[in-house]
Structures are given as C-alpha cells and as structure tokens.
Amino acid sequence: MTIRWHDLSPIQFAGLAGGYGGDRAVAALTRAQLSKHLLLIKFIADTWSGDRAHRDAxxxxxxxAQRADQDRFxxxxxxxxxxAWTAVTTRRLRGVTRSGxxxxxxxxxxxxxxAAVAARAGLDADLTVHxxxxxxxxxxxxxxxTGIPDHTPVTVRVRDGRATVGGQTGWQPLRQLTAVAAGRELRVGLDDLDPYRGGHHAPPTDRLDPGEVQRWQDGFAAGWQLIADHDPVRAGELSAGLRTLVPLARLDAHSARSATIRDAFGAFGLTRPGNPADFAVMLIHEFQHSKLSGVLDIQPLTDPADTGLHFAPWRIDPRPVGGLIQGVYAFLGIAQFWLRLLDVPELxxxxxxxxxxxxxxxRWGLRSLEASAALLxxxxxxxxxxxxxxxxxxxxxxxxxxxxRAEEALHGAHTVWQQRHAGALRG
Incomplete structure (x- = not known):
C-alpha cells in the first residue's frame, strides 16, 4: 500500500493559523490522514501476533482495492x-493502554x-471478522x-458491493444527516454504531430511535443554514472535512457537551444542541480542533517535553500548552463566527x-500562549x-x-483560577 509524504504550503499554513484556511487546506489535511492511517495499519500488521491468516487476507x-479504485479506497x-481504531490498537500493542x-x-x-473497502470498491472478498x-x-x-456472542469470529462475504455476515439477523445502516443551503451541501454520518466511537467525556448513545434522528436532522439543517448563509469559507471547510458526528448521552437535563478525539480527524461527539445557533457554533468549535489536530499530524507546534501549566479562560483546571493552543484556536473560530452573526437581527x-x-x-489565551517557552x-x-x-x-x-461584562467575566475567572491554583500560572 502506497504512503506519501505530506506538508502544508506556506499559504495553507498561514491561512489555517488565521482561523480559516479554506477547503483546499482542509483537503490537504484529509489526504495526510490517509498516509497516517496506513502507517499505523502497517505497525498493527507487523506487530500483531494473532492469526496471521486473518491479517494476510x-x-x-x-x-x-487500492490498485482497483484509489478514490473508494x-x-x-x-x-x-x-x-480512532488505528490509534486505540496501536496504543494497546505498545502497552500504553489496556482493555477488556x-x-x-x-x-x-x-x-x-x-470488507468495507471491498464493498465500496466492488471487489469480491471473504474475510474473518469478530x-x-x-x-x-x-x-x-x-x-x-447477529445472535452470536461478542468476540466470536464469523465470516463476512462481499459480492457485487454487498456484504453479508455469517449468522446475520438484520442490518442497521449508518444514518446520514444532510443539509443544503446557499448552494452548499453538507453530509455527515450520525454514528451510533461503531465500536471505536467512544473516548469522549460522556458515553456515546446506543442506537437512536427514528424520532430522535429526525430531531438531529432538523437541528443540523438549521445550523448549516446559518453557516452557509453567513460564513461561506467556513462552510467550504466543513464540506471538505467533516465526516462524522457521534451522538453522546446527556448525563443530566442541563448539560450540553461536545468533544473532539485527537485521532479521529473530521469527527466529534456531541449532545444534540437545543437551537440552530448552538448547533452551528458547535460544528465550528469542534472542527477547529480537528483542523489543528490535522496540522499537528504534519507539523509539531509545541515541545512535547514541556510540563508548564497555564491559565485557560474557558477551563477551571491548569492546562498544558498543547491544550492551551487547541482552546485558543477553537475560540478564535467561535469569535469569528459570532462576528458574522452580529448583523442578523434575531441574533x-x-x-x-x-x-x-x-x-x-x-485575548487572555493568546497572552498565556505567547509567554510560553514551549512554542517551537x-x-x-x-x-x-x-x-x-x-x-x-x-x-x-x-x-x-x-x-x-466580558472583561469582568474574564477577570473574575482569572482571580478564581489563581486562588485555586496558586503558583501554577505561567505568563
């Protein structure tokens, strides 16, 4: 399988640093993910000491598939x-994490x-899966x-673009959320199935009922309308790179949560937002994290050995420099979007x-970041x-x-943070 070397052009890097970047820069980040995933698959295949017949097949x-249809591959x-799977499995093989x-x-x-690649590429295949x-x-x-116990090996047979699993009793398709506004379309998977969709600070939901899926669809379309109408560059980025939303369980009646997993570029988990503006902001917020994570896969920005902790005005805990730069970038995108909504009368x-x-x-986050000695x-x-x-x-x-009010809120947050974490602030 072919792996390429990737880099960002100076224009792409500068555009991304300014909070945007555009669809071409996001496409470059996506292409880099292919090589990253292939490298990790090679590590898994080389290190895996289990059934080599399964691996080789x-x-x-x-x-x-790569030779037959590179795009589908x-x-x-x-x-x-x-x-997410390649990262989880690589960490297990290296002994960094454990699992039941x-x-x-x-x-x-x-x-x-x-098997999924074979189905997409129209290839015949017989494979053993668990x-x-x-x-x-x-x-x-x-x-x-299936009615078969977990971890049991079964056969998946792929013919003419269709996969059938031994012992199969039914099929649950991956649902799609779709929205069209201002001539732009956004289509993403609403993934309540994949075994590697977890890892957020709230658990993923089980299979959503049709009524809840419709509520997701309605909120998604309304949020996309705001983005496409008022921030077309951001809309282009999302169309180029956002692939998956993972619905998270709402742990209490008042909490709204979202989080991006570092290793799942183009996906994030979230509880269903309550209104179109919140949905739009959440899409932008979390995709900013994906973009920066994609940049970091290509170009390190901070010294990983640095142990300094910093004040981040959106958190009550001290943050390492890596978390700080992620937060500044996310809130920069949020601020840029709210700026575009200032002239929307109802908002x-x-x-x-x-x-x-x-x-x-x-402003406060940049002040801490610029004072850090950990920036490469x-x-x-x-x-x-x-x-x-x-x-x-x-x-x-x-x-x-x-x-x-904004200045007072930040000064108050900083004072409380200093009281709780005396001596931890740098810069």
Whole structure:
C-alpha cells in the first residue's frame, strides 16, 4: 500500500493559523490522514501476533482495492473512526493502554475495514471478522446484527458491493444527516454504531430511535443554514472535512457537551444542541480542533517535553500548552463566527454577548500562549497568525456595557483560577 509524504504550503499554513484556511487546506489535511492511517495499519500488521491468516487476507484485499479504485479506497481509509481504531490498537500493542476486549479482536478490526473497502470498491472478498456489540460494524456502512456472542469470529462475504455476515439477523445502516443551503451541501454520518466511537467525556448513545434522528436532522439543517448563509469559507471547510458526528448521552437535563478525539480527524461527539445557533457554533468549535489536530499530524507546534501549566479562560483546571493552543484556536473560530452573526437581527443581542466573551477568551489565551517557552518555531508562526486574526476582531466596536461584562467575566475567572491554583500560572 502506497504512503506519501505530506506538508502544508506556506499559504495553507498561514491561512489555517488565521482561523480559516479554506477547503483546499482542509483537503490537504484529509489526504495526510490517509498516509497516517496506513502507517499505523502497517505497525498493527507487523506487530500483531494473532492469526496471521486473518491479517494476510485483509491486507491482500486492501492492496487489491487500492490498485482497483484509489478514490473508494481512500474514502474508507480516511474515515475518522478508522483513525480512532488505528490509534486505540496501536496504543494497546505498545502497552500504553489496556482493555477488556481481547487484543486479537482489536487487531482484526482490520478485516472489517477491508470488507468495507471491498464493498465500496466492488471487489469480491471473504474475510474473518469478530462480533462486537452484538454485531459486526463495517466502517462507513453500518452494522450487521447477529445472535452470536461478542468476540466470536464469523465470516463476512462481499459480492457485487454487498456484504453479508455469517449468522446475520438484520442490518442497521449508518444514518446520514444532510443539509443544503446557499448552494452548499453538507453530509455527515450520525454514528451510533461503531465500536471505536467512544473516548469522549460522556458515553456515546446506543442506537437512536427514528424520532430522535429526525430531531438531529432538523437541528443540523438549521445550523448549516446559518453557516452557509453567513460564513461561506467556513462552510467550504466543513464540506471538505467533516465526516462524522457521534451522538453522546446527556448525563443530566442541563448539560450540553461536545468533544473532539485527537485521532479521529473530521469527527466529534456531541449532545444534540437545543437551537440552530448552538448547533452551528458547535460544528465550528469542534472542527477547529480537528483542523489543528490535522496540522499537528504534519507539523509539531509545541515541545512535547514541556510540563508548564497555564491559565485557560474557558477551563477551571491548569492546562498544558498543547491544550492551551487547541482552546485558543477553537475560540478564535467561535469569535469569528459570532462576528458574522452580529448583523442578523434575531441574533444580534446574543451575538454581541457571545462575540465579546469569546474575543476576550482569545485575548487572555493568546497572552498565556505567547509567554510560553514551549512554542517551537512553527508554533510561534502559528500563534502569530492567530494574533493577527485576533487584532482584526479587536477592532470591532461593541456596546460599552457588553464589553465590560466580558472583561469582568474574564477577570473574575482569572482571580478564581489563581486562588485555586496558586503558583501554577505561567505568563
């Protein structure tokens, strides 16, 4: 299987540092994920000490598929939750993490990936896979239900683009959320099936009922309308790179949660937002994390050996520099979006408050980041790009009372943080 060397052009790097980047830069980040996933698959295949016949059959299918249809091959291999699987399994093979799942089952998810590739590429294949969560999940396609105990090996047969699993009693397709606005379409998977969709600070939901799926669809379409109408560059980025939403369980009646897993570029988990603006902001917020994670796969920005902790105005705990730069970048994107909503009559009041607060959060976060000695030269350039973008935001006038409330909120948060974590703040 072919692996390429990847880099960002100076223009792409500068654009991403300024909070945007555009669809071409996001496409470059996505292409890099293919090589990353292939490298990790090679490590898994080389290190796996289980059934080599399963491994060799899966690798042979992947090689055939890459030769037969590179686009379909790349489509499956860049699935975000394929990335999550490669990362989880690599850490297990290196002894970094443990799991109650047999290691051979995690490793042999390679066969499920190969079956999905064969189905997409129209190749015939017979592969041995393992049951997990009551069925066999084929990334990007769905789950074959079985009455067979978890971790049992079964055969998946692929013919004419269709996969059938031994002992199959039903099929749950991967649902899709679709939205079209301002001539732009966004289509993402709503994944409540994949065994590697977890790892957030709230558990993923089980299979959603049709009524709840419709509520997700309605909120998604309304949020996309706001983005496509008022932030077309951001819309282009999302269309180019966002692939999967993982619904998370709501742990209490008032909590709304979202989180991006570092190894799943183009996916994030979230509880269903309550209104279109919240849905739009959540899409932008979390995709900012994906973009920066994609940059970090190509170009390190901070010294991983640095142990310094910093004040991050959106958290109550001290943050390492890696978490700080992620937060600044995410809130920069949020502030840029709220700026674009200031002139939407029904949102102006909310937009003023949210823009003022997120802009102030970026101001404080940049101050901590720029004082850190952990920034590598590329990190210094990236931070400088964020600073330039912030200065453009800083020039936008707002009502005095709105600005004062944001400043007071941040000063108050900083005071509380200092009291709780005396001596931890740097910069």
């Amino acid at each position: 899966a690798l042979a299918v992947l090689v055939r 790349a489509e499956v291999l860049t699935e975000p939750l394929v990335g 799942v047999p290691l051979d089952v995690d490793c042999n998810h390679l066969s499920a990936v190969a 049951v997990s969560g009551g069925g066999v999940t084929l990334p990007g396609l769905g789950r074959a239900l 102006t009041e909310t937009a003023e408050e949210e823009f003022a607060l997120s802009r102030e959060q970026v 030269p590329a990190g210094q350039r990236f931070t400088a790009g964020m600073r330039s973008a912030f200065e453009a935001l800083a020039g936008r006038g707002l009502p005095t009372a709105v600005v004062r």
